[in-house]
Amino acid sequence: MIWNPNKECMSRDERSALQGKRLHKIVEYVYHNVPFYRHKLQEMDIRPDDIQTIEDITKLPFTTKKDLRDNYPFGLQAAPQSEIIRIHASSGTTGNPTIVGYTRKDIGVWSECMARCLTAYGVTRDDIFSVSYGYGLFTGGLGAHYGVEHIGASVIPASTGNTEKHLKLIRDLGITGLACTPSYALYLAETMDKLGIRKEDLKLRVGAFGAEPWTEKMRQEIESRLGLKSFNLYGLSEIMGPSVSYECQMQNGSHICEDHFYPEVINPVTLEPLPLGQTGELVFTTLTKEGMPVLRYRTRDLCSLMPGTCDCGRTEVRMGRIQGRSDDMLIIRGINVFPSQVESVVLSMPEFAPRYLLVVDRVNNLDTLQVQVELREEVFTSTFDTPAAVDDLEKRLAAKLKSVLSIAAKVQLKAPGTIERSQGKSAHVIDKRKL
Amino acid sequence: MTIHQLSIFIENRSGTLIKVLEAFKEAKIQLIASTIADTAEYGILRIVCAEPMRACEELKKAGIAVALSDVFALQLDNKPGSAADVIKLFSQAGISITYIYTFLMRGKGILVFRTNNTDLARKTIAENNLPYIAEGDLAEWA
Numbered sequence: 001m002i003w004n005p006n007k008e009c010m011s012r013d014e015r016s017a018l019q020g021k022r023l024h025k026i027v028e029y030v031y032h033n034v035p036f037y038r039h040k041l042q043e044m045d046i047r048p049d050d051i052q053t054i055e056d057i058t059k060l061p062f063t064t065k066k067d068l069r070d071n072y073p074f075g076l077q078a079a080p081q082s083e084i085i086r087i088h089a090s091s092g093t094t095g096n097p098t099i100v101g102y103t104r105k106d107i108g109v110w111s112e113c114m115a116r117c118l119t120a121y122g123v124t125r126d127d128i129f130s131v132s133y134g135y136g137l138f139t140g141g142l143g144a145h146y147g148v149e150h151i152g153a154s155v156i157p158a159s160t161g162n163t164e165k166h167l168k169l170i171r172d173l174g175i176t177g178l179a180c181t182p183s184y185a186l187y188l189a190e191t192m193d194k195l196g197i198r199k200e201d202l203k204l205r206v207g208a209f210g211a212e213p214w215t216e217k218m219r220q221e222i223e224s225r226l227g228l229k230s231f232n233l234y235g236l237s238e239i240m241g242p243s244v245s246y247e248c249q250m251q252n253g254s255h256i257c258e259d260h261f262y263p264e265v266i267n268p269v270t271l272e273p274l275p276l277g278q279t280g281e282l283v284f285t286t287l288t289k290e291g292m293p294v295l296r297y298r299t300r301d302l303c304s305l306m307p308g309t310c311d312c313g314r315t316e317v318r319m320g321r322i323q324g325r326s327d328d329m330l331i332i333r334g335i336n337v338f339p340s341q342v343e344s345v346v347l348s349m350p351e352f353a354p355r356y357l358l359v360v361d362r363v364n365n366l367d368t369l370q371v372q373v374e375l376r377e378e379v380f381t382s383t384f385d386t387p388a389a390v391d392d393l394e395k396r397l398a399a400k401l402k403s404v405l406s407i408a409a410k411v412q413l414k415a416p417g418t419i420e421r422s423q424g425k426s427a428h429v430i431d432k433r434k435l
Numbered sequence: 436m437t438i439h440q441l442s443i444f445i446e447n448r449s450g451t452l453i454k455v456l457e458a459f460k461e462a463k464i465q466l467i468a469s470t471i472a473d474t475a476e477y478g479i480l481r482i483v484c485a486e487p488m489r490a491c492e493e494l495k496k497a498g499i500a501v502a503l504s505d506v507f508a509l510q511l512d513n514k515p516g517s518a519a520d521v522i523k524l525f526s527q528a529g530i531s532i533t534y535i536y537t538f539l540m541r542g543k544g545i546l547v548f549r550t551n552n553t554d555l556a557r558k559t560i561a562e563n564n565l566p567y568i569a570e571g572d573l574a575e576w577a
């Protein structure tokens with residue numbers, strides 16, 4: 001089912017024209033209402049009339065998380081305070097939170113986009129839907145809540161916490177849909193085991209999971225333990241909140257509500273836009289937002305936009321899974337390398353534990369990359385007793401790395417348990433280059 | 436007809452070999468023979484010892500990457516050419532040898548080898564009445 005076929009299935013030409021028109025309008029709007037953008041555009045000698053088509057977007061300046069912090073609390077707000085009907089704040093690990101104000105129209109657009117997501121998941125007005133994202137300053141709870149109400153399903157504002165009571169409601173009320181983080185979904189499954197509740201006792205059938213990265217493996221585990229079909233829900237509060245993109249029944253990438261949120265993928269170093277299909281940093285421009293519109297906001301999320309059309313009938317462009325953060329990028333011999341690329345290769349080969357270390361060095365003015373990977377116990381079978389067997393495994397890994405990274409890496413196999421368990425992403429990299 | 440050989444993956448850096456040998460010492464298991472096949476970066480340490488199954492468990496507990504391989508251990512006559520005669524039998528039977536090494540046990544030459552065609556090797560050994568070492572002999576001979 002499709003909530004708004006007029007927008008979700010419009011022809012690409014028609015949509016480009018709409019995006020161009022909206023981009024012009026939003027640039028004009030921020031030029032007159034946000035001094036931060038007016039100064040930036042003036043510095044670059046750009047007038048709103050220079051922006052007529054969606055292709056003109058590359059002329060515009062970027063916005064970063066730092067810009068939002070520097071203009072705390074209301075510096076980037078475009079609408080007068082009297083028009084703002086809600087304010088969310090995202091927690092930052094350092095410094096000020098990011099404050100995002102929404103007008104009544106913004107809340108309407110958000111509900112509309114969220115309705116598109118839910119409908120794509122198969123949720124209808126007949127569902128009883130529990131929203132178990134946190135309600136409050138975080139956008140997850142209220143964002144999903146308004147979408148569920150908008151499509152006319154019954155919303156249970158469960159929020160987080162009191163999991164046992166929540167499970168009782170899921171069972172007794174026959175709740176059919178659930179929105180939460182994937183890790184909370186797994187926590188629910190554990191609590192079910194503890195209470196002796198079986199998935200057969202529940203009527204759950206649809207899950208909308210997001211707000212944190214998750215893997216295909218987690219998806220399988222959640223689905224088998226909760227007995228529902230799970231869908232990805234992506235969003236970020238700087239742009240809107242959950243509903244920026246969503247999986248359809250094809251589950252091959254997440255459709256972006258691109259008549260409202262225009263996506264680009266850029267090289268995070270040169271800031272050049274990348275062709276469709278290439279991995280880089282995801283950038284969004286809000287095309288219709290009134291409260292706090294942003295131009296070319298750098299999400300720091302790495303992913304690619306997928307070429308081609310989807311079998312579900314929607315023409316909205318799809319984004320692939322988030323592969324990491326652009327802050328983690330390494331430049332080796334001029335090539336951008338992400339630890340997450342190495343991780344995906346390591347995880348794809350059953351011989352290796354999910355532990356690895358990238359060691360970057362510079363020898364005779366040439367960058368070198370060594371990838372250390374840890375063998376699994378299971379590798380040590382009766383035939384793993386010759387140097388040829390070790391070489392063969394090493395060569396297969398090296399070939400896969402080369403094809404994914406586009407540069408050669410020296411592979412170093414390590415015995416089980418000899419790579420230290422990492423704390424966070426940066427622990428996967430040792431850069432010995434003295435530049 | 437086969438015995439269990441320990442095949443241990445080690446990185447070629449200091450301290451790795453001693454860790455393995457210490458584990459044997461700890462477990463009070465006697466080594467009978469050892470050989471190493473190595474490349475620039477890694478080595479496969481092959482060990483014949485008393486109680487190979489228990490040795491494998493103990494090494495695993497000590498965090499050592501170890502596998503058990505089935506190998507043949509044939510007893511040789513103490514005279515020149517005896518190894519050649521034995522190998523010739525296998526080669527005539529069309530059996531390829533993955534690796535081979537020899538050692539002395541109680542004054543007798545022992546020839547250890549692994550092949551991918553274990554069944555045919557068994558048949559050849561039986562047909563030619565070749566004297567072999569069984570796993571039970573190891574503890575007793577050590």
Ligand SMILES: [Zn+2]
Nearest residue numbers: 248250310312
């Ligand atoms: Zn689709």
